[in-house]
Every structure is written in C-alpha cells, then in structure tokens.
Amino acid sequence: MNSVDRQMTQKKLRSQGCILCHRGAKMVLFITGVCGRTCWYCPLSSGRKDKDVVFANERRVENPGEAIEVARRMSALGTGITGGEPLLRLDRVISYCRELKKEFSPAHQIHLYTGIAPAREDLATMTGLVDEIRLHPPRDCWETISDSEYLESAAIARELGFDVGIEVPSLPGIEHLAAALPALDFLNINELEWGESNAEEMRSRGHLLADGVHNAVKGARGWARPLLADSRVHWCSSAFKDSVQLRKRLIRNARNTARSFDEITKDGTILYGVLECQDDVPPFIRRLGSDMYEIRDGQVETAWWVITRYAEDIPGRKSVLERYPDRGLVVEVTPV
Numbered sequence: 647m648n649s650v651d652r653q654m655t656q657k658k659l660r661s662q663g664c665i666l667c668h669r670g671a672k673m674v675l676f677i678t679g680v681c682g683r684t685c686w687y688c689p690l691s692s693g694r695k696d697k698d699v700v701f702a703n704e705r706r707v708e709n710p711g712e713a714i715e716v717a718r719r720m721s722a723l724g725t726g727i728t729g730g731e732p733l734l735r736l737d738r739v740i741s742y743c744r745e746l747k748k749e750f751s752p753a754h755q756i757h758l759y760t761g762i763a764p765a766r767e768d769l770a771t772m773t774g775l776v777d778e779i780r781l782h783p784p785r786d787c788w789e790t791i792s793d794s795e796y797l798e799s800a801a802i803a804r805e806l807g808f809d810v811g812i813e814v815p816s817l818p819g820i821e822h823l824a825a826a827l828p829a830l831d832f833l834n835i836n837e838l839e840w841g842e843s844n845a846e847e848m849r850s851r852g853h854l855l856a857d858g859v860h861n862a863v864k865g866a867r868g869w870a871r872p873l874l875a876d877s878r879v880h881w882c883s884s885a886f887k888d889s890v891q892l893r894k895r896l897i898r899n900a901r902n903t904a905r906s907f908d909e910i911t912k913d914g915t916i917l918y919g920v921l922e923c924q925d926d927v928p929p930f931i932r933r934l935g936s937d938m939y940e941i942r943d944g945q946v947e948t949a950w951w952v953i954t955r956y957a958e959d960i961p962g963r964k965s966v967l968e969r970y971p972d973r974g975l976v977v978e979v980t981p982v
Contacts, residue, residue, distance in 0.1 A: 661757075661778065661809065661811060661831070661832045661834070661880070662724075662755050662777070662778065662809065663724065663726060663755060663757035663777075663778045663780075663809075664832075664834070664880060664882075666723050666724045666755055667726065667891055668890070668891065668894075669723075669894060670890075670891060670892075670893070670894025670895035670896075670897065670898050671721070671722060671723040671724060671894075671895075671898065672722060672723070672724045672725060672726050672755075672895075673702055673703055673713070673716060673717045673720060673722040673724070673725045673726070674701075674702070674703055674725075674726050674728060675700070675701075675702055675713060675725050675726065675727045675728070675742060676694060676699075676700060676701040676702075676728055676729060676730070677700060677727055677728070677729055677730065677732040677735055677738055677739055677742065678698050678699070678700065678729050678730040678731070678732065678734060678735045678738065679694040679695050679696055679697040679698065679699060679729060679730040680696060680697075680698050680729070680730050680731065680734050680735070681696070681729060681730045681731040681734070681761070682731060682734065682761075683731070683761050683784060685761075685784065685785075686844065686847040686851075687815055687817070687838060687844055687847065687848075688843065688844060689839055689841035689843065689844055690730070690841075690843055691841070691842060691843060692842065692843060694730070695730075695843055696730075698735075700713070700738070700742075702716035702717065703716055703720070703895070703899075703974075704970060704974050704975055705972070705974070710741055710742045710744075710745035710746070711745070713742060713745075713746070714745060714746060714749045714750075716972075717746065717749075717750070718749075719899060719902050719903050719972055720895060720898045720899040720902060721898055721902060722750075722754075722898075723754065723755065724754055724755035724756060724757070725743075725746055725754065725755075725756045725757075726756075726757050726758075726759070727739060727742075727743070727756065727757070727758040727759065727776070728758075728759045729759070731760065731761055731762060732758055732759065732760055733760050733762045733764060733768060734762075736768060736771065739758065739772070739776075740771060740772065740775060743756055743772070743775035743776060744775055747774075747775060752774070755777050755778070756775065756776050756777050756778070757776070757777060757778035757779070757780055757809075758772070758776045758778070758779055758780065759780045759782060759813060760779065760780070760781060760782065761781075761782040761783075761784065763781065763783075763794070763795040763796045763798065763799035764779070764799050764802075764803070765799070765802075766802050766806075769799070769802055769803050769806055769808070770806065772808075773806055773807065773808075776808065777808065777809060778808060778809040778810070778811070779800075779803045779808045779809070779810050779811075780811050780812070780813040780834065781796050781799065781800060781810070781811070781812050781813070782812070782813060782814055783796040783812065783814070785814075785817055785819065788819055788820065788822040788823055789819070789822050791822060791823055791825055791826045792825045792826065796812070796826075797826060797829045800812075800826075800829050800830060801829060804829075804831070809831045809832075810830060810831055811830050811831050811832035811833055811834060812826060812830060812832075812833050812834070813833075813834040813835075813836065814834075814835065814836070815835070815836045815837070815838045815839070815866075816835050816836065816837055816838050816866040816867065816869045816870040817838060817866075817869060818869050819869075820835065820869050820870055820873065821869075821872040821873060823873065824872070824873055824876070827876060827878055827879070830878060831878070832878050832879075832880060833873065833876075833878055833879045833880070834880050834882060835870045835873065835874075835879065835880065835881050835882065836882045837862050837863070837866045837867065837881070837882065837883045837884045838853075838862070838863040838866040839861040839862060839863065839884050840853070840855055840861045840862075840863055841861065848863065853865075860884040860885050860888060861884050862883065862884035862885070867881070867883075892914075893912075893913050893914050894914070895914070896913065896914025896915060896970060896971060897910070897914035898914075899914070899970075899971040899972055899974075900914050900915070900916055900971035900972075903971050903972040904916055904971060905918075905937075905940065906937045906938065907937070907938050907939065907947075907948055907949040907952075908949075909949070909950060910971075911968070914970075914971065915968050915969060915970060915971070915977055916968070916969060916970075916971050917950045917966060917967070917968050918947055918948065918949065918950055918966070918967055919947065919948050919949060919950045919951075919952055919953030919954070919964065919965070919966050919967075919982070920945050920946070920947055920953070920964065920965050920966075920967055921945060921946040921947075921948070921953070921960060921962060921963075921964055922945050922962055922963040922964070922965075927939060927941065927946050928946075928959075928960060930956065930959070931946065931948055931952060934948075934952070938952070950966045953965070953966060953982050954966065954982055957982050963981070964981070964982040965979050965980060965981050965982055966979075966980045966982060967979055967980075968980075
C-alpha cells in the first residue's frame with residue numbers, strides 16, 4: 647500500500663464495515679452467483695459466476711452452521727454479503743444473517759452489496775439483521791443518479807436505520823456520482839480490476855494493466871480523482887485488497903487453525919511438509935512427538951523443515967506445501 651492509500655485509509659475510514667475489513671476481521675459471505683445483470687467489468691470467476699452456490703471466505707458451505715464455523719475459525723467481528731445478486735436470494739440472506747447475529751450477538755456487523763434498489767418491504771425484512779447497505783447502481787444511470795430509484799431506496803434505508811452508501815468500481819464517468827453524496831453516508835470506489843472473466847471485455851475497451859504485480863487497470867485512480875477530496879468518499883486500491891485486507895484475514899484464520907508444526911508466513915499462508923505414499927510414519931518422525939505430524943488422506947504431514955532436512959533419509963515423494971489456512975487454496979507445491 648503506497649503512502650497516498652495509507653493516508654486516505656487513516657483519514658477516511660468512516661463506514662464500520664470498512665473499518666472491520668481493514669482489520670481483516672470480516673468474513674466474506676458469497677450468497678449466490680446468480681445475477682440479473684451482465685456488467686462487463688464483473689470480476690467473478692467461472693466457478694462462481696451464474697452459479698447458485700454459497701461460499702464463506704474461500705470455503706463452499708451448505709448452511710448457516712457451516713458459515714458460522716468459518717467465521718468462528720477466523721474470529722470474525724462481522725460479515726460482508728456479496729454475490730451475484732444477494733437480494734435474488736433474500737430468504738437465504740435473512741436465514742444466514744439471523745443465525746450469524748444469534749451466534750455472535752447483534753454487534754456482529756453485517757454489510758450487504760446489491761445491484762438492486764431495494765423496496766421498503768425488502769429493507770424492512772432485513773432491519774436488525776443487516777447493518778449497512780451498499781448499493782451498486784449500473785454505469786448507465788450514473789449521469790442521472792439524482793433521479794434514480796437508487797437514491798429513493800437510499801432514503802428509505804436511512805429512514806429505517808441502515809447505514810447506506812454506494813460502492814462501485816472506478817470507471818470513466820464516475821464523477822457524476824458526486825450528485826448522490828448528499829443522500830449517502832459514504833461512497834466507496836474500488837479500483838477497477840482485471841480478472842479472468844472480464845479480460846476479453848477489458849481488451850475490447852483498450853484497457854491495460856497498471857503494472858505487472860497487481861490486477862489494477864491503468865487510469866482507474868485518475869477517473870476517481872475528482873471525487874476523492876470529499877470526506878465521504880473512500881478509495882480502495884487493488885494493492886490494499888491484496889497486501890492488507892486479504893493478508894490480515896488470512897493471518898487471523900491461520901492463528902486460530904494452524905497446527906503446532908505449521909509455519910505461518912507473513913502473508914497469512916501456512917507451510918508444511920508432505921510425505922506421499924507412506925504406509926507408516928517414519929520412526930524418526932514419530933520420535934519428534936505426536937504433535938509434530940498428522941496422517942491425512944493417506945499422507946504424512948509434518949513440519950516443512952523435517953522434509954527438507956531429512957530428505958535423503960525419507961523414501962517416496964516429498965514436497966513442501968504453501969496454502970491458505972484451514973485447508974484452503976494451495977498456493978504452491980515445491981518438490982523436495
């Protein structure tokens with residue numbers, strides 16, 4: 647995160663949802679991949695886009711109880727509900743939110759993204775369960791945002807006690823959303839990001855990556871610049887999401903779930919060693935103590951340094967794994 651992003655983060659974090667995200671303390675609850683819109687910039691992966699599936703962080707879940715377990719294992723202080731379009735599965739939203747609040751108390755802060763302008767009836771059903779509404783008006787209504795149904799919905803939501811904002815990616819023309827600021831508690835601008843599912847659309851519009859490290863699109867910060875002086879406007883960079891938000895969330899999870907032999911990296915991933923095709927635990931590993939190995943899926947898992955230090959004495963295939971905590975995404979496999 648560069649100095650500009652750091653200063654803006656320190657100065658402008660007014661949304662309680664953003665404050666908790668900055669601490670890596672919010673579980674991400676992907677409530678469905680179904681959506682009635684076809685935004686060209688949508689970054690959803692093929693495994694989630696248009697799929698009616700639920701994920702808590704990176705884990706597929708089938709019910710609120712499983713989501714609660716994911717939240718518990720990262721000591722979550724809140725939840726961000728996203729999609730797809732969550733309000734197309736409003737009953738599911740209500741069910742998960744009710745159980746989360748019941749388990750962790752009403753102080754468990756929940757924010758919800760939606761591309762729909764919710765009607766009073768739908769907002770009323772979420773009262774006391776969702777704390778913060780983040781509206782995502784489509785790009786084609788930004789020039790006329792003052793006359794849109796989104797500001798009507800925002801007014802109703804604030805009347806009912808929600809914190810209300812708009813959250814959109816930085817696109818050309820975003821300066822038109824200045825007209826909406828008097829009706830909002832905040833306006834979050836996410837740096838436009840290049841992804842596997844929107845790459846073709848990005849190329850067709852002549853967009854380029856800003857650098858070779860992150861997924862940020864060149865020019866995105868400049869499009870948002872006219873709005874950034876307003877204290878209600880918050881800029882969320884691609885670098886911040888990768889190097890701060892995600893890392894802190896992974897570290898919280900790793901501290902709760904790592905085994906005694908797992909090494910937690912500075913990025914919140916874990917390192918450990920794997921012996922494949924072992925019929926039994928080698929005697930010298932047993933002598934290290936039962937807390938220094940585990941048998942899973944027919945493999946022996948132990949500290950990475952055991953694998954590297956004693957590689958010549960261990961028969962069979964060996965490797966060092968780096969992965970997200972709690973049996974999450976495998977980042978890298980290094981044969982030894």
